[in-house]
Amino acid sequence: MVSRPSSDRSGATAVDGPLRPSDHLDKTGERGAADDGSPTQPVLGIVGWLRWGWRQLTSMRTALVLLLLLAIAAIPGSLVPQRSADPNGVTQWRATNPDLYPTFETLQLFDVYSSVWFSAIYILLFISLIGCVLPRTKHHWKALRARPPRTPARLSRLDDHVESRVAVPEGEDAAGHAAHAVDLAEAQLRSARYRVERYDRNGVASVSAERGYLRETGNLIFHGALVGVLLSVGIGGGFTYTGQTVITEGDGFVNSLGLGYTSFNPGRFVDTEALTPYSITLDRFDVTYAPPPSGQAGDFAAHVTTRFPGQKAEDQVIEVNHPITMAGDRVYLMGNGYAPTITVRNGAGDVVFSESVPFLPQSPTMTSSGVVKIPDTGGEQLGLVGFFYPTVATLQSGALTSAYGDLVDPRLTFFVYEGDLGIDNGDARSVYALDTDGMTEIAGRNADTPSLELSPGQTVQLPGGRGSVTFEDETKNGAAESVKRYVSLSIHNDSSAPWVLAFAILAMVGLFTALFVPRRRMWVKATPDGDAVTLEYAGLARGEDPAIAIAVADLARRHGRVLDDEPASAPAVPANVN
Amino acid sequence: MSFDDISVLLLWTAIAIYTLGFLAFTVDLARRSELAIKAQDAKARTLVAAGGGGQTIDEIHAEEAAAKVALEAAPSKRGRYLFARLGVVLTTIGFLFHVGADVTRGIAAGRVPWSNNYEFALTGTMLVVMVFLTVLVKYDLRFLGAFINGLIVILLGGAALAYYVEVVPLSDPLKSVWLVIHVFVASLASAFFALAFALSIVQLLQSRRERVALAAVGSDAAPRTRLPFLRTLPSAEVLESLAYRFAIIGFVLWTFTLIAGAIWANDAWGRYWGFDTKEVWTFVIWVVYAGYIHARATRGWRGTRSAWLSIVGFTAVLFNFTIVNQFFQGLHSYSGLPS
Numbered sequence: 001m002v003s004r005p006s007s008d009r010s011g012a013t014a015v016d017g018p019l020r021p022s023d024h025l026d027k028t029g030e031r032g033a034a035d036d037g038s039p040t041q042p043v044l045g046i047v048g049w050l051r052w053g054w055r056q057l058t059s060m061r062t063a064l065v066l067l068l069l070l071a072i073a074a075i076p077g078s079l080v081p082q083r084s085a086d087p088n089g090v091t092q093w094r095a096t097n098p099d100l101y102p103t104f105e106t107l108q109l110f111d112v113y114s115s116v117w118f119s120a121i122y123i124l125l126f127i128s129l130i131g132c133v134l135p136r137t138k139h140h141w142k143a144l145r146a147r148p149p150r151t152p153a154r155l156s157r158l159d160d161h162v163e164s165r166v167a168v169p170e171g172e173d174a175a176g177h178a179a180h181a182v183d184l185a186e187a188q189l190r191s192a193r194y195r196v197e198r199y200d201r202n203g204v205a206s207v208s209a210e211r212g213y214l215r216e217t218g219n220l221i222f223h224g225a226l227v228g229v230l231l232s233v234g235i236g237g238g239f240t241y242t243g244q245t246v247i248t249e250g251d252g253f254v255n256s257l258g259l260g261y262t263s264f265n266p267g268r269f270v271d272t273e274a275l276t277p278y279s280i281t282l283d284r285f286d287v288t289y290a291p292p293p294s295g296q297a298g299d300f301a302a303h304v305t306t307r308f309p310g311q312k313a314e315d316q317v318i319e320v321n322h323p324i325t326m327a328g329d330r331v332y333l334m335g336n337g338y339a340p341t342i343t344v345r346n347g348a349g350d351v352v353f354s355e356s357v358p359f360l361p362q363s364p365t366m367t368s369s370g371v372v373k374i375p376d377t378g379g380e381q382l383g384l385v386g387f388f389y390p391t392v393a394t395l396q397s398g399a400l401t402s403a404y405g406d407l408v409d410p411r412l413t414f415f416v417y418e419g420d421l422g423i424d425n426g427d428a429r430s431v432y433a434l435d436t437d438g439m440t441e442i443a444g445r446n447a448d449t450p451s452l453e454l455s456p457g458q459t460v461q462l463p464g465g466r467g468s469v470t471f472e473d474e475t476k477n478g479a480a481e482s483v484k485r486y487v488s489l490s491i492h493n494d495s496s497a498p499w500v501l502a503f504a505i506l507a508m509v510g511l512f513t514a515l516f517v518p519r520r521r522m523w524v525k526a527t528p529d530g531d532a533v534t535l536e537y538a539g540l541a542r543g544e545d546p547a548i549a550i551a552v553a554d555l556a557r558r559h560g561r562v563l564d565d566e567p568a569s570a571p572a573v574p575a576n577v578n
Numbered sequence: 579m580s581f582d583d584i585s586v587l588l589l590w591t592a593i594a595i596y597t598l599g600f601l602a603f604t605v606d607l608a609r610r611s612e613l614a615i616k617a618q619d620a621k622a623r624t625l626v627a628a629g630g631g632g633q634t635i636d637e638i639h640a641e642e643a644a645a646k647v648a649l650e651a652a653p654s655k656r657g658r659y660l661f662a663r664l665g666v667v668l669t670t671i672g673f674l675f676h677v678g679a680d681v682t683r684g685i686a687a688g689r690v691p692w693s694n695n696y697e698f699a700l701t702g703t704m705l706v707v708m709v710f711l712t713v714l715v716k717y718d719l720r721f722l723g724a725f726i727n728g729l730i731v732i733l734l735g736g737a738a739l740a741y742y743v744e745v746v747p748l749s750d751p752l753k754s755v756w757l758v759i760h761v762f763v764a765s766l767a768s769a770f771f772a773l774a775f776a777l778s779i780v781q782l783l784q785s786r787r788e789r790v791a792l793a794a795v796g797s798d799a800a801p802r803t804r805l806p807f808l809r810t811l812p813s814a815e816v817l818e819s820l821a822y823r824f825a826i827i828g829f830v831l832w833t834f835t836l837i838a839g840a841i842w843a844n845d846a847w848g849r850y851w852g853f854d855t856k857e858v859w860t861f862v863i864w865v866v867y868a869g870y871i872h873a874r875a876t877r878g879w880r881g882t883r884s885a886w887l888s889i890v891g892f893t894a895v896l897f898n899f900t901i902v903n904q905f906f907q908g909l910h911s912y913s914g915l916p917s
Contacts (some may be wrong), residue, residue, distance in 0.1 A: 023877045052805060060876040064869055068887075071865040078858040078906060085852050113853050233851075241846070290747060298750050318748035322843045332848040490848045498851060504837045511833060515871075517828045544874075546823060 018216045018542070019139035021060045021132055058131035058227070073121055076508045077112035080104065084113065126230060133223045140216050145466050147197040151206040155538035162537045162550045162556040165529070169567045174528030175203040181535060181557040184206050185524035189556070194522060209347045211518075215543060218513025225510055228503035236496020241266040248339040248356045248486040249479070252281035255329070256338075257492070270493075276327035281305045283315075283338055285485040295365060297405050302333050302487045307352030318489070328493055330510035335488040337361045337368055338388055340412050341472035347465050352377045358486045359388045366390050368401040371434045372414075373421050379466070382419040383434045385444075390483070410483050412471045414452040416462060422555055439533055442466070456482035518545040522555060535559070581686035582745055585679045589738055592675035596731050599668035603723035607660035610721075610807035618806075640789075642813040647651055649718050649812045649820075664722040666711075669727060671706045676734075680704050687745040692761045693752055695903055699737030701762075702899070704731050705769035707823075713773065717820065721811050723900070725776045756842035766834040768895050770828030771867075775892035777821035778885040783884055785814035818885065822874055825888055829867045836860055855906040859898040866891040 042351040046050060056062055081089025090110050094101045108115035155161055168177045182198070182205035194209035234396050243264040245253050253260040257272045266272050288302040302318040306326060316324050323332040337359055352374055359370035372384035391404035392411035400413065407498045419439030442463055443449040449463040457473035473482045519542040537559070538554040586894035648657060680700055684691035692701040710726050713719055748757075787808045811817070839860065840850040851857060870891060 020875075025875050025877055026879060059879070060872060064872045064876050064879060067865055067869040067872060070870065071862045074862050074865070077853055078855040078902070080905070082853060085854055086907065259714065294746055296747060296749065297654050298753075300750050321754045321842075323845065323848065330848065334848065418740060452905060492848050494849075497844065501837075501841070504840070506834050508830070508837060512830055515830060544819075544822065 005290065005391075006336065010033065018219070019136045021058055022055065023060045034411070044261055045054065046314050054131060057128050062123065063128050063132065066121060066128060070121050070125060073118050074112070078108055080109045080112070082112060083110050085145040088095045094260050097442055107410070110380070113335060114532035122230075126227060129223055130227060133220055133227075136216070137220050137224075139211075140220060143216070144213055147236075148208040149522065151199045151525055152538075155523055155525055156537045158538040158540055160541075160552040160553055161165075163534040164535050164560065165532045165534060166560075167532050168472065168528075174531065174533055175205075178203065178210075178528050178533045179205045180524035181205070181526045181533060181559075181563055182524060185555075185559050187500070188562060189522060193495045204525065206409075206523060206529050207401045209522045209524075212520055212542070214513050216514075218230040218510040218515075218517065222507050222514050223510075223512030226504045226577040229500055229507065231500040232496045236494065236499065238267040239496065240270040240491075240494045241272075242494070243268045244488060245486050245493045246358050246486055247280065247282040247286060248284050248358060251356075252279050253489070254279045255326070261491075276308070276329075278308045278326050279560060280326070280331065280489070281307075282487055284480075285335065285487055287405075289404065289483075292404060297364070297366075300333060300336060300488075318325055318487075326491075327359070328495070330492050330494075332490040332492065334490045335361075337408075337486055337488075338366065338390060338407075339484045339486040340370075340386075340388055340410075341471040341474060341484060342372055342375075342384075342412075343472055344372070344382070344384075344385075344467065345470075346377045346379065348378065350378065351466075352382075355384075356486070360516055361577065363402065364405065365402040366405040369432075371432055373431075375421055375422065375423060377467070380418045381421045382466075383419075383421055383436070383439055384469070385415045385417070387413045388483075407481055407483055410456055412454045414454075416442050416447075416449075416452065416469075418442050418466075513545075516545060518551075519543055520545055520548055520551065522552070524555070524559065536572040585682035585686060585737075586684060586738070586742075588675050588679035589734070592672045592679055593735050595635070595668055595672035595675060595732055596727050596734070599665050599672055599728035600731060602661045602665035602668055603720070603727055606659050606665060607721065607807045609659070609661060611805065614757075623814045630631050631682040638791060641728070641809060642816075643751040645810060645812045646816055649816065650716075651698060651718060653715060653718075654894045656718050656720075659720070660721065665723045665727070666714065666720060669707065670711060672727075673704070673867070673879065674712060676700075676704050676707060679834075683745075689748060690762070692765060693748055694743055695899075696737055698765065698899060698903075699733055699741055699760070702765040702768055703734050703737075706730060706772045709766075709769045710775055713727055713824075718754060719777075719820075722776050722780070722876065725779070726773075729772065729776070736904075740835075751846040756838060756845075760835060760838040760842055761842050763831050763838065767828045767831035767835055768899070769883060770824045770831065771806040771892045773893050774821040774825035774828060774888050777817050777824065778888040780808075780811065781814045781821060781885050782889075783849075783880060784808050784811060784817055785865055785885075788814055811871040814881070818881065821862050821885070821888055825867060825870060825891075829864075829871065832864055833869065838865055855902055856898070859902050863891060863894045863898060868892055 012475065018328060024241075031476045060508055064191065065275050068174075083090050093110075097104075104110060104488065110118070112118055152158070156163070182200070186196050186209075186515065188196065189209040192211070194211040195213075196207055196209045199206045199208055201328035225396070243261040245260050245262055247253050255278050256273050257264055257275065264272075275309065281301060282304055284303040286299065286303065287297050288299045290296040290298070300320055302413045304316050304324075305313050306316050307313040308327070318331060318333045320323050320333055325331070336469065339356040339358045341356040343351060346352050353372065355372075357370050357372055359368035361368045366388075369390040370386050370388065372382075372386065374382040386396050387400070389402035389411045390406060391399055391402055391408040393401050394477070396403050400411065417436050419437035422435050422438060423481045441447045444451045447463075450458050452462075452469055453458055454469065454471035457476070459468050459470040461468050472483055521540040523536070523538045524534040525538075527536070535556075537552055537556040538549045539555075541548040623692060638772035672841045680691050683697060683700060686691075687697075706726065710719070710722070783805060787805070806891075812820075839857070843852070843854075844850040866887060870884055870887040873887055
């Protein structure tokens with residue numbers, strides 16, 4: 001750099017400003033041990049090495065390197081699907097890259113943000129941060145009570161320095177006028193919210209002033225608040241639980257483990273026995289579809305009836321962006337779909353299955369898939385793999401598809417399997433998947449009988465007198481639509497969230513003051529010089545302060561003006577100070 | 579003619595005017611180069627006897643001081659570079675058309691015009707120009723005009739060609755007051771980062787020229803300067819401190835973006851943070867700029883190294899906006915483009 005780095009400003013005097021790591025730009029004088037390989041270091045004992053290591057860890061350079069490492073380490077999590085955000089993505093990735101999967105798994109690339117290496121970086125970063133902030137807080141605490149330092153002997157050595165000479169008015173001595181001038185400057189600086197201290201000596205009057213302590217305060221608050229965010233997230237995670245449930249129109253859910261949830265993830269300290277047993281019943285699910293071709297779905301609204309034990313029921317609406325709150329739980333609308341009501345009869349005509357089965361949407365036009373498992377038919381177990389098309393259309397290949405998300409021409413198709421469902425041995429099985437390994441296809445692509453195809457209200461026979469399948473028309477039961485809809489709800493309890501938010505806002509306030517409040521020192525010195533007084537104004541920026549030169553010039557100009565208006569030293573001063 | 583048609587028409591007009599502005603600013607830089615070379619030639623002629631083509635330290639300091647004064651001069655007291663003034667006028671007119679395009683798009687959509695990639699680009703670049711023109715009142719940054727106009731023409735033209743989508747209704751998660759706040763503040767932050775990015779690039783060029791000029795002090799040969807107009811620009815240190823000022827404003831706005839986004843995510847998705855791809859990149863950008871701010875205060879990192887961080891930071895912003903929005907799987911798939 002051609003011109004003098006601005007840091008030299010602070011280097012002009014040895015200053016006891018904010019305590020900085022040894023490799024901070026504003027740190028002057030002794031070069032700290034953090035400057036690697038300093039040959040002047042004495043032989044280190046264990047304590048010495050520990051101290052050296054601690055200094056290394058809390059140095060600016062280490063913090064900087066850790067920050068950049070953190071940024072780099074976060075990136076793989078956006079390239080590789082993460083279990084936390086996208087578990088299905090991980091399964092898919094495994095299927096497409098079976099060879100790479102074990103390596104990636106070993107490297108924890110599917111759990112980047114809880115991986116050993118990512119955690120190591122941020123934990124070190126936070127230790128470094130705390131190691132830096134704690135001593136600085138102590139130091140700042142002292143600085144807040146200290147007086148501005150003695151006026152430097154030679155103000156002209158400072159970068160931002162203005163000098164002028166004023167004549168002493170008739171009938172006054174030079175020393176008196178100098179003191180008067182500094183009195184005025186003192187008042188002026190004080191009203192500009194500087195902390196001031198007079199240093200008058202040998203007839204030379206001077207005032208030393210400092211402002212912007214808030215800058216370091218903000219800095220410390222910002223870093224402290226980040227620790228607060230991390231702790232809130234870390235500790236709060238133990239008390240957080242999230243659960244998912246699926247409710248079909250007309251059905252309900254009870255907030256109790258084993259009753260209502262399809263999945264439930266409690267934190268370490270959650271008492272799962274102590275959930276408030278409120279209930280939620282889905283009365284109706286509303287959705288609108290834009291006309292084709294976009295067909296975009298929107299205005300999702302789940303009309304529910306909620307009830308706490310022993311209290312009156314309440315009608316509520318759950319929408320996207322508008323969760324409802326139940327006993328501290330937030331209940332979110334996460335998804336929706338169709339739940340065709342299917343009745344299966346066996347060969348004897350007995351009903352062996354009759355339920356509304358939630359089908360998972362596979363496309364924006366709501367082509368959906370679902371599975372029906374019937375263990376007790378009186379004969380062989382039956383499994384049905386179905387597709388549902390709310391508005392059926394035929395592709396050129398002859399395959400069916402859905403052309404639109406709403407119920408215009410609903411159609412349900414089934415492949416039917418017979419054999420062992422594999423659920424008798426107690427293994428957990430997804431209700432949305434059928435393991436056909438031990439089963440024979442009796443209707444479908446690989447069977448003599450083609451797949452079953454039904455419209456609402458229709459019944460088709462299973463081959464070989466095994467019975468029949470009915471796609472129930474719900475309008476017959478008084479419903480507004482032929483097929484029921486379902487919603488998937490997500491229930492969250494995160495009592496740490498308000499803490500995280502509070503710390504985040506605190507961090508932002510701290511950041512704002514740390515970056516935009518200038519910290520600076522100002523000095524005004526008046527030296528009697530025959531029948532005149534030499535006035536010197538100087539400023540010293542403490543940290544980034546683009547406006548310091550303007551501030552010094554401003555001070556000099558305004559002080560000059562006040563001095564012109566009040567040239568006499570006598571009575572005006574005491575009334576004006578404070 | 580629908581409002582959206584009018585918007586597209588206004589947009590292409592704006593692009594055309596920005597292109598003219600780019601040309602004017604480029605001519606301005608060329609003329610500055612010419613002036614700088616002439617000055618050097620004149621000096622070389624007079625100093626042949628004295629033996630020395632390189633500048634003296636005093637001359638370099640005088641040049642820097644003059645550039646700093648020029649940077650902070652009030653608009654009425656600035657160098658009356660004809661083409662720079664023309665560039666400012668053209669950029670301002672282009673900006674008015676740009677605002678027109680943005681507003682009519684908003685009217686056509688019946689909502690804020692920032693909810694898919696095309697509209698993000700439309701509004702984001704508008705904010706870049708707005709910040710640039712506003713800053714011009716305080717600092718004479720007309721030397722950035724060519725860069726800014728060039729960047730805008732590429733981004734806006736690219737967006738109009740590759741990202742244009744018809745107005746469609748908002749998807750449910752976007753129907754939130756946070757769309758107005760979160761996305762707007764993110765765009766505004768990006769605009770400040772863009773300006774810091776431009777200054778950091780000029781800073782790197784300038785600091786290389788300064789090294790060459792310093793090395794040539796006292797030598798016989800005049801230093802070779804590839805971009806002579808740099809001699810009329812502020813010193814690398816002044817450029818750096820300006821870049822820093824824009825970057826920290828951007829950083830505070832970005833911090834707000836993160837927090838507002840988390841609040842919104844908590845309403846829409848049931849968690850305030852989930853390391854969704856877009857969240858990851860927003861976090862990465864935040865950390866890079868945090869690193870930049872620390873680098874500025876770390877011995878050995880101020881200057882060129884920290885400038886690179888500012889450049890990396892803005893590159894990540896662009897990456898986040900284009901590649902991540904378009905190609906990365908995640909909850910923030912609001913590019914509005916077919917995947």
